[in-house]
Amino acid sequence: MKGYSPNISNLIQAFAKFPGIGPRSAERMVFYLLKCPTPEARRMAELIMRVKEQTFFCEQCFNLSEGRTCHVCQDDARNRNKFWWSKIRKM
Numbered sequence: 001m002k003g004y005s006p007n008i009s010n011l012i013q014a015f016a017k018f019p020g021i022g023p024r025s026a027e028r029m030v031f032y033l034l035k036c037p038t039p040e041a042r043r044m045a046e047l048i049m050r051v052k053e054q055t056f057f058c059e060q061c062f063n064l065s066e067g068r069t070c071h072v073c074q075d076d077a078r079n080r081n082k083f084w085w086s087k088i089r090k091m
């Protein structure tokens with residue numbers, strides 16, 4: 001990115017790696033971060049790392065989960081027949 005400082009240029013290039021985000025959108029995201037209050041930017045950074053480090057696949061259904069089993073599998077009240085795999089088994 002021409003004309004930007006290395007930190008800004010690096011962040012634009014990093015955001016541009018997201019699917020559907022081109023260099024112009026990445027640039028707008030960086031400008032948003034520069035304008036927003038510091039706590040909001042810090043929260044976004046923390047949320048990204050929390051999702052990255054604390055998201056797993058459920059041991060039972062392979063849905064995304066924050067623990068060994070997902071919230072659906074932990075909920076005994078749920079009707080498990082609603083899950084897509086149970087529909088496949090009935091075919």
Ligand SMILES: [Zn+2]
Nearest residue numbers: 058061070073
């Ligand atoms: Zn599950």
